[in-house]
Amino acid sequence: MYGSLYGWIAAAVLFLLLLMTIVYVSPIVIHGHIRKTGSNDDIELDVKGLFGLVSYQMHIPTVEFYGRVFKLHQEMTGSGAGMTSKQEQDNEVGFERVMKVIDTFKQIIQLTNHLPSWVKQTLSKVQLKQWNWSTEVGVGDAMWTAMATGGIWSFKTTMIGVMSQLIRLTAEPQLQVQPNYSKASFSTEWSCMAQIRFGHAIVAGMHLFRNAKKSKGGMKEWQNILSKA
Template sequence: MMLGYPYGWITAAGLFFLLILTVILTSPVVIKGQLRRIGNDDDAEIKVKALYGIIRYRYKVPIIRLVGNTVQMKKQVSNESTGINTWKQFNDELDVDRVLSSIGKLKLILKMTRDLKGLVRQTLTKVRLVEWNWSTSVGTGDAMWTAMATGLVWSVQTSILGLLSQMVKINAEPNMNVQPMYQQPTFTTEWSCIAQIRFGYAILAGLQLLVRIKKVKGGVKAWQNILFKA
């Protein structure tokens, strides 16, 4: 009888650990995105919450301005984990050269990393879209052109959703609306969505990516040189 006690405690501890691990791996990583353009005001925001809110990340661009050929942005980044919060704010600019440079970096990474696109597609199949809202008002001041613009905007919105439905699982009824404004020239749009992926799938995708990066000539350092070089 006494001999069974240690094994009983070990079994109970093992089952408890297994339960905790299962809860962690099946917990959802919640990603919320939002984009708005009202008048000349633009803002965008992404929030990520994992492990039931223990880990939080927030990326916000409250100000987006077009100045000549450059897009000027004010960024705010908040990262919270186990009660420790880091927050920083900075200004940034985006021009044609920087966009082309980013595209070049992406092509190089895709070329040097084995089946990276396949890994991304495989991971996206585990993502569930649980909310999708997109409302737009458009007007040109002319009834005929407003009607044509309304149809064009509606076509763009439905095409984007259709393309997305081929990559992720849509578990909610999308809410979309395009409102024609015949009285005056205007364009406003508000978009938001909520997506989820299990924490275990996200960890697995990260580990698979790390393995593929290490197989690249130069490994992690090669990736860093590409991503962070001027």
């Protein structure tokens, strides 16, 4: 009788350990896609974890500019634990709001212990699986179009160089810049796929929470800053 009971306990413990291991190594997969052609814009973000059991999608089909303000129409869908929620909203983003967000980040950086090193350590666990970025540019003049093409190439390669120092590139980035000498035009399409292990994300979250608690004012000060933002 006791042997059978111990056997069931051992099996349950092994099952829990196996389940925890699977959860730890399961990837959080992030897909991003941006397309801009003339005045047409389209932005998509898709995040999936636990083999698709938890997911979040954000779609911004339109971006409208009004002087120093641009308006976003957002469509967000989240699912998990067998439940799905959908939400749509319009947001206006202006210079003042951008500066307020920047100021909030500055306050958080100053408040939280070792935040830059935490960011660098967390990014080192991210794997970049795909990076495709194609651009077509023309300014109506051959010489200026060639200069714009070179500038865009330089910007893209510099960005890849910086990213390679922060995250793990597991695939060769695909970059294209196509000059259009016949007319003034601009279009670009970017897509990427990155992933991080669920366990690494949990550990990073725990370290951030610990650093926030140790900071001056603790979590309460964090909440005050984020609520004002």
